[in-house]
Amino acid sequence: MAAGYVTAGITGRASFELSVRSLPARRSYLIAAGLEPALEYLEKFSFTATEIEYLRGLSVLKNVPVSFFDETLPALTFTGDVWAVPEGTPVFPHEPLLRVTAPLVEAQLVETALLSTISFQTSVASRAARIVGAADGHPVFEFGARRAHGTDAGVLAARGAYVGGCGGTSMVEAGMRYGLPVAGTMAHSWVMCFETETEAYVRYMDLYGRQAVLLIDTYDSVTAVDRIAKAGLKPGAVRIDSGDLIKESQLVRSRLDLAGLAETSILVSGDLDEDRIRALVVAEAPIDGYGVGNALSTASDAPALGGVYKLVEIERNGEARPTVKLSKGKVTYPGRKQVRRVASESGEYSHDVIGLADEEFSGAGYSLLERVMVGGRRLRVAPELVSLQERTQRELRCFPASVRDMQLSGQYSLRLSERLQALMTTVTGALHDAER
Numbered sequence: 001m002a003a004g005y006v007t008a009g010i011t012g013r014a015s016f017e018l019s020v021r022s023l024p025a026r027r028s029y030l031i032a033a034g035l036e037p038a039l040e041y042l043e044k045f046s047f048t049a050t051e052i053e054y055l056r057g058l059s060v061l062k063n064v065p066v067s068f069f070d071e072t073l074p075a076l077t078f079t080g081d082v083w084a085v086p087e088g089t090p091v092f093p094h095e096p097l098l099r100v101t102a103p104l105v106e107a108q109l110v111e112t113a114l115l116s117t118i119s120f121q122t123s124v125a126s127r128a129a130r131i132v133g134a135a136d137g138h139p140v141f142e143f144g145a146r147r148a149h150g151t152d153a154g155v156l157a158a159r160g161a162y163v164g165g166c167g168g169t170s171m172v173e174a175g176m177r178y179g180l181p182v183a184g185t186m187a188h189s190w191v192m193c194f195e196t197e198t199e200a201y202v203r204y205m206d207l208y209g210r211q212a213v214l215l216i217d218t219y220d221s222v223t224a225v226d227r228i229a230k231a232g233l234k235p236g237a238v239r240i241d242s243g244d245l246i247k248e249s250q251l252v253r254s255r256l257d258l259a260g261l262a263e264t265s266i267l268v269s270g271d272l273d274e275d276r277i278r279a280l281v282v283a284e285a286p287i288d289g290y291g292v293g294n295a296l297s298t299a300s301d302a303p304a305l306g307g308v309y310k311l312v313e314i315e316r317n318g319e320a321r322p323t324v325k326l327s328k329g330k331v332t333y334p335g336r337k338q339v340r341r342v343a344s345e346s347g348e349y350s351h352d353v354i355g356l357a358d359e360e361f362s363g364a365g366y367s368l369l370e371r372v373m374v375g376g377r378r379l380r381v382a383p384e385l386v387s388l389q390e391r392t393q394r395e396l397r398c399f400p401a402s403v404r405d406m407q408l409s410g411q412y413s414l415r416l417s418e419r420l421q422a423l424m425t426t427v428t429g430a431l432h433d434a435e436r
Helices: 002-008 035-044 049-056 066-075 104-109 111-134 151-164 172-178 188-192 197-211 221-230 245-258 274-282 385-396 418-434
Strands: 013-020 081-084 098-103 140-142 213-215 237-240 265-268 289-292 307-316 319-322 337-343 349-356 365-367 370-374 413-416
Touching: 002 066, 002 104, 013 104, 013 111, 035 081, 035 111, 035 370, 049 066, 098 104, 098 111, 104 111, 111 140, 111 151, 111 274, 111 307, 111 385, 140 151, 151 172, 151 385, 188 197, 188 213, 197 213, 197 221, 221 237, 221 245, 237 245, 245 265, 245 274, 349 418, 413 418
Parallel strands: 140 289, 213 237, 237 265, 265 289, 349 413
Antiparallel strands: 013 098, 013 307, 081 098, 081 370, 307 319, 337 349, 337 365
């Protein structure tokens, strides 16, 4: 397509918007995430000599003019402008999470990278927000790297999970790259490598002291606690990874307290998700924290978010013209857009209005999309991840409880502005007229 645009002489500026057509099942909102890695990608966007030579050798590109490989690609960088919804913001279907305005070739070539980066992390952050909500104030740690679809995905999942509210990750690479808090425990293999379970715990605590989290279900959780107490060990926490977690945690808590280890916390893991965690909370199981793997790193209940990146405006003959797609079930709205989040007098959000970027909105609230990049360069330093996590929690509290709850008892109101609806009618009519 890039070669086609250049050959056809269509090189004016274009605007594309990234959004989600519909919410996955059991979602009443999404949490925007992945923006900063996407902006980092845009700033570094270019083609190497090796990549260009590979493209030159593809038979499908054999008819492309030599100048495309010798002149266009070597000089190509991203020089566009970007407007985006800040990470940690709840968003809804059809609302642009990001808008790119750039020369057409640049705007088109970055589509796949932007979609994969933002859609994946948004999926993970959205699941994390649900899981953290279900935990009702108890910390949740991301433990899912080994279930991720590759180590890079594991790193990005850890980042998205933190934006969504998780307290830390077991993925050390993510900790190093993004400054995330890291947390981990021993594996069952540690216990199995020693002659006795007691020796395994003693040697581990010799190294890690009170910060040690001892895994106690390799053989039997209750017996393990007795052995820990008999050895005079005082771990910061123990972890249970199997069995009936309500019953096991109750027995372990009782045994720990009896042994004078009231300050030792209980962490549980093992195929946890928001439903299992909610059941544990409702049962008042004596659990102090949760380690969640697959449900976070793969967003297992909705792994494919279905984000789209669609052309909304194209420059023709020096004039910017709004564009529309009319495919059945996949209609898009024309023009560069803005979203206004409207609040009631109490400060609770009541509805969103999707309108045009240059439109004046009425009512208390704020506009979601902010300008974050001009001429291919970011306008600000990347925010601290903890501030994005805080934004997620702060913004969610401003929505009605019916929108936030796990039962999906309420649906948030989305509206189209009169100007956007009028433009849709005008552009659709003009399109039909032009084809007659």
